[in-house]
Amino acid sequence: MLKSYLKIALRGLVKHRVYSLINISGLAVGMAVALLIGLLIHYEFSYNRFLSGYDQSYQIYVNESVEGAIESSNAVPLPVANALRNNIPGIRYVAECDWMQRHGLMVGEQKLYLSGASVGGDFLKIFRFPLLQGHAETALSDPYSIILTARTARALFGDEDPMGKSVRYDNRFDLQVTGVMGNIPSNSSFYFQYLVPFSLYEQSAGWVRASRTQWENYSFQIYAALDPNASREQVSSRIRDLIQDNSEGKVNFEPELGLYPFKDWHLYNEFENGQPSGGYIDYLQMFGLIGLLVLILACINFTNLATARSEKRAKEVGVRKAIGSKRKHLVTQFLVESFLITSLAAVLSLILVYAILPFFNDLANVRIQFPLDQPLFWIVLLVYTTLTALMAGSRPAWYLSSFQAVKVLKGKITTGRGTSRGRKILVLLQFSSSIALIIGTMVIYRQINYVQQRPVGYDQERLMMTRMTDDLNDNYQVLRNEMLQSGVVESVAWGSSPITSIFSRIEVEHWPGKTGDTPAGGIAFIRVTEDYFNTLGIQLLQGRNFHPDWQSDSTSLIINRAAADRFGLEDPVNQTITLQGGDQGTIVGLVEDALMISPYDPVVPTVFAHGQWGASMLYRLRPEVNTQQAIATLSVLFNRHNPTFPYEYEFVDDTYAQKFRLEVLVGKLAAIFAALAIFVSCLGLFGLATYLAEQRRKEIGIRKVLGASLSQIWLLLSREFIGLILLSCIIAVPIALYFIQRWLAQYTYRIDIGPGEFIIAGLGAVLITLITISFQAIRAGRERPVESLRVE
Amino acid sequence: MISIHNIAKRYRTDEVETTALNGLSLEVKPGEFVAIMGPSGCGKSTLLNILGLLDEADGGQFLLDGIDVSRYNENRRAELRMEKIGFVFQNFNLIDELTVYENVELPLLYNGIKAGERKKRVEYVLDKVQIMHRRNHYPTQLSGGQQQRVAVARAVINQPAIILADEPTGNLDSQNGNEVMQLLTELNESGTTIVMVTHSEHDARFSHRIVRMLDGQTVAESVLV
Numbered sequence A: 001m002l003k004s005y006l007k008i009a010l011r012g013l014v015k016h017r018v019y020s021l022i023n024i025s026g027l028a029v030g031m032a033v034a035l036l037i038g039l040l041i042h043y044e045f046s047y048n049r050f051l052s053g054y055d056q057s058y059q060i061y062v063n064e065s066v067e068g069a070i071e072s073s074n075a076v077p078l079p080v081a082n083a084l085r086n087n088i089p090g091i092r093y094v095a096e097c098d099w100m101q102r103h104g105l106m107v108g109e110q111k112l113y114l115s116g117a118s119v120g121g122d123f124l125k126i127f128r129f130p131l132l133q134g135h136a137e138t139a140l141s142d143p144y145s146i147i148l149t150a151r152t153a154r155a156l157f158g159d160e161d162p163m164g165k166s167v168r169y170d171n172r173f174d175l176q177v178t179g180v181m182g183n184i185p186s187n188s189s190f191y192f193q194y195l196v197p198f199s200l201y202e203q204s205a206g207w208v209r210a211s212r213t214q215w216e217n218y219s220f221q222i223y224a225a226l227d228p229n230a231s232r233e234q235v236s237s238r239i240r241d242l243i244q245d246n247s248e249g250k251v252n253f254e255p256e257l258g259l260y261p262f263k264d265w266h267l268y269n270e271f272e273n274g275q276p277s278g279g280y281i282d283y284l285q286m287f288g289l290i291g292l293l294v295l296i297l298a299c300i301n302f303t304n305l306a307t308a309r310s311e312k313r314a315k316e317v318g319v320r321k322a323i324g325s326k327r328k329h330l331v332t333q334f335l336v337e338s339f340l341i342t343s344l345a346a347v348l349s350l351i352l353v354y355a356i357l358p359f360f361n362d363l364a365n366v367r368i369q370f371p372l373d374q375p376l377f378w379i380v381l382l383v384y385t386t387l388t389a390l391m392a393g394s395r396p397a398w399y400l401s402s403f404q405a406v407k408v409l410k411g412k413i414t415t416g417r418g419t420s421r422g423r424k425i426l427v428l429l430q431f432s433s434s435i436a437l438i439i440g441t442m443v444i445y446r447q448i449n450y451v452q453q454r455p456v457g458y459d460q461e462r463l464m465m466t467r468m469t470d471d472l473n474d475n476y477q478v479l480r481n482e483m484l485q486s487g488v489v490e491s492v493a494w495g496s497s498p499i500t501s502i503f504s505r506i507e508v509e510h511w512p513g514k515t516g517d518t519p520a521g522g523i524a525f526i527r528v529t530e531d532y533f534n535t536l537g538i539q540l541l542q543g544r545n546f547h548p549d550w551q552s553d554s555t556s557l558i559i560n561r562a563a564a565d566r567f568g569l570e571d572p573v574n575q576t577i578t579l580q581g582g583d584q585g586t587i588v589g590l591v592e593d594a595l596m597i598s599p600y601d602p603v604v605p606t607v608f609a610h611g612q613w614g615a616s617m618l619y620r621l622r623p624e625v626n627t628q629q630a631i632a633t634l635s636v637l638f639n640r641h642n643p644t645f646p647y648e649y650e651f652v653d654d655t656y657a658q659k660f661r662l663e664v665l666v667g668k669l670a671a672i673f674a675a676l677a678i679f680v681s682c683l684g685l686f687g688l689a690t691y692l693a694e695q696r697r698k699e700i701g702i703r704k705v706l707g708a709s710l711s712q713i714w715l716l717l718s719r720e721f722i723g724l725i726l727l728s729c730i731i732a733v734p735i736a737l738y739f740i741q742r743w744l745a746q747y748t749y750r751i752d753i754g755p756g757e758f759i760i761a762g763l764g765a766v767l768i769t770l771i772t773i774s775f776q777a778i779r780a781g782r783e784r785p786v787e788s789l790r791v792e
Numbered sequence B: 001m002i003s004i005h006n007i008a009k010r011y012r013t014d015e016v017e018t019t020a021l022n023g024l025s026l027e028v029k030p031g032e033f034v035a036i037m038g039p040s041g042c043g044k045s046t047l048l049n050i051l052g053l054l055d056e057a058d059g060g061q062f063l064l065d066g067i068d069v070s071r072y073n074e075n076r077r078a079e080l081r082m083e084k085i086g087f088v089f090q091n092f093n094l095i096d097e098l099t100v101y102e103n104v105e106l107p108l109l110y111n112g113i114k115a116g117e118r119k120k121r122v123e124y125v126l127d128k129v130q131i132m133h134r135r136n137h138y139p140t141q142l143s144g145g146q147q148q149r150v151a152v153a154r155a156v157i158n159q160p161a162i163i164l165a166d167e168p169t170g171n172l173d174s175q176n177g178n179e180v181m182q183l184l185t186e187l188n189e190s191g192t193t194i195v196m197v198t199h200s201e202h203d204a205r206f207s208h209r210i211v212r213m214l215d216g217q218t219v220a221e222s223v224l225v
Helices: A002-015 A017-045 A079-087 A150-157 A198-204 A206-211 A232-239 A242-246 A280-308 A310-322 A327-364 A375-400 A405-409 A417-452 A470-474 A476-486 A532-536 A561-567 A627-641 A652-695 A697-705 A710-744 A756-782 A785-789 B044-051 B074-084 B100-110 B115-128 B144-156 B174-189
Strands: A057-066 A069-073 A091-097 A102-107 A110-115 A117-119 A131-133 A145-149 A166-169 A173-181 A194-197 A218-226 A256-261 A270-272 A275-278 A463-467 A489-495 A505-510 A520-528 A540-543 A556-560 A576-579 A584-591 A606-610 A616-621 B002-012 B017-028 B033-037 B059-064 B085-088 B162-166 B193-197 B209-214 B217-223
Touching (some): A002 A017, A017 A280, A017 A327, A017 A652, A057 A520, A079 A242, A091 A198, A102 A150, A194 A198, A242 A256, A280 A310, A280 A327, A280 A417, A310 A327, A310 A375, A310 B074, A327 A375, A327 A652, A417 A652, A417 A710, A463 A652, A470 A476, A489 A520, A561 A584, A652 A710, A652 A756, B002 B044, B017 B044, B017 B059, B033 B044, B044 B162, B074 B085, B115 B144, B144 B162, B144 B174, B174 B193
Parallel strands (some): A520 A606, A556 A584, B033 B193
Antiparallel strands (some): A057 A069, A057 A218, A057 A256, A091 A117, A091 A218, A102 A110, A131 A173, A463 A616, A556 A606, A576 A584, B002 B059
16 A cells, blocks of 8 residues: 555656655755754754763852842852862862963974863863873873873874873973873863863962962862762852852952853853853754744645645545545555655755755854764654654645545535635745744844944054963063064054953942942953054043053053943043052043954943053054065064964954854854745745646636736736735734844844834845746746637 | 435535435345436436445435445445445546556555455456556556546456446447446446446446436336346
């Protein structure tokens, strides 16, 4: 019986090629989109879960109440580590960690500048990255040891066995390789290339040693693993007040500690009310919804075409029933057909996904592998195909099998108003969701564009940054002079933060006109040279710049406009403010706001001080010099004054553009999926128009005999669809509006929604519809009436 | 074999109600060949559809082999159709996507007959209606007469007790028509009960008894010898 069903289905496929093509290609596109999004979701959910014991691993984070809102941060005081180790039941391992910045690694002539982590000894017990060589227990016991990833080991030592060999670290220490670990997979939140003991960090930096007892110094990361039988809730409540209980004297902002699960770092990377609550997961949910939607749109095509052409199958149903077929036989038969078509579409979708996966990986910055070798994938695919076949085929199967033999055999089948209304509702669903997607995509692009156009408050043109090392700090003046003399650079400065980030925030305890006794928190604090504002092109609005001699200017401060607003100072120059720790400073200048963190958020109130030690060198190339030549020249100078590090630089405009990466990605994906949604919908509409034109062939012939013109025939066939599309627009507007407003709400700096997108999307949809159906309408209108009337 | 009493059937559209059968009664004995005649719209086809369990009467009693089947649900009706009844239609009603062989085989598939047995029976029947040489052709590749022979073959493949034929020669020329009537006669002679609706006096003469209908009722009967 099954053979007979398959046979008739295959023959039908071949016989009605256009119909089959529309069905299979539409379903294939829908299935490919859903499959791709499914793979993306699977990949994102695999983040951090490849390590054994991942669900017992946590980062310690702190919540603070700042001006009525809870701010969450992963920067915590160092004494928390020992307190957790010694006093909190349920905690099994604790590891301190720095901020995993880049350091110089040198072996012979080979110099690398790579991200690495200084970690406490239990780090590898919390995050069980397997070691290829060495022992996790002991590899970091000696302060002068280092664990390399296989890639780093290879880059430094080539084919030699690195174990026991020496690596020069930051040109200060010789560390012995005590372990080699596998490379960090792409679906890991960690990106370090080597591990060094936290004890080295403590030994080499006095301030770190001092931090061991400072409960107010939030400068470290701390990780912990819980006992297998301890729950997050229990331990969280035990650690919550650790800082407040241990601090002497008054504690500002009511700090409370919490546990941030390792498995959630990637997906739940945003905090709300002190809890990880959303972030990337929101986008994944959105894409999941879109994938399902495109799949449903494709299934609707199948359903609509199958019921539209039901007349063609009616006789067969009648005959089968007359010779004894039960309804369940017919339902089975039509579902088998649906399964066959869906299976062909699934194969095609696999080919499609296989072909586009490399491009998608690049686009979405992921490393998804097609799991063709995993049996589970094929099982999931089979279930997926079956569900799709049921979704697409159940309504037609139910509908077609309901025909009464006696009626269809008499030729009296009526594809009743019910099915035609059903089809219209499904077309409405297709087009309203497609139009809503188009509107959404346009809004995303307009928002990105709007934010990209936002004035940044400084000049990014030809502006470069290099991270400063000890050598660069020591040799700064000489290097700066040589850079200026070389003729490729027009100005040089440094800051204690790069211009695209803020490394340090402070509290300002007092300012003129302050009411209440809460300090102003979250104020950016940046030490700069006197060339800083000039180099960056930040405009001085009031007062003066710093003097070249920093010592005579050591208590002078310059603030930005956002800080002046924050303190409510209209004329801030010559006013005195008190910084965290009681240091007083006099404001000597007011500068324009410069956008350093999120381009979607307000500018952070910033206090600049004159300083001696920088973290980021900032320099601007002369407009007339060739960039490649300038870099070659600079490379020589930097290598001379920073000999143990390779010359590395960033162009500020590139780094700034990175801030839009997620939004640009979302925009691109939304655009692609919206285009596919409208393509699938139009494919269905085309098929529907073909059948309806065919159904009305005789009517059109008679109308033409009676004198109807081509345009009248066109209008006859198009009118109904245009009405449907206009109705779809009306339905799409509130749906789109709801999602857009939710999405935009997360940005402080955002566009106002106007009617523009809605009108363009609506007109676009009507135009696409007209093009799609006109092909059939015109073909029907141009047929000689004798052809259509001869059918009788 | 077939016994109907006081059968009524009405069709309703939005505004009009048409009475197709109006208290009709009919007895058909096993092995009988009955022809039903009457002008267009007199209810012949409606009667045949009710006899074939394709349609339900609005009132009256329908006994098939002494069992009242008038209230059977669709599934039981389908089973009975498969078991007892073969249909021959004026417009053949073959499935275009299936070959001659597959069309004839179809009722056996629904009946759950094993492949070897199917092959034997299909070939036997195709041979009997002399269409074996066309077994792999599709219906659209056959003449009308050939198509109707295939339809007859399909009607008899399950060895039904009853064959219901709705103007079986209506779309055929006289030579092909005669061949089909000959085939039905042979079937009847081998014991199959036949009820045939026809407009043709010529065809009706192949039967044992002619029932004449008008306005949903039987108005006359003539027994042929």
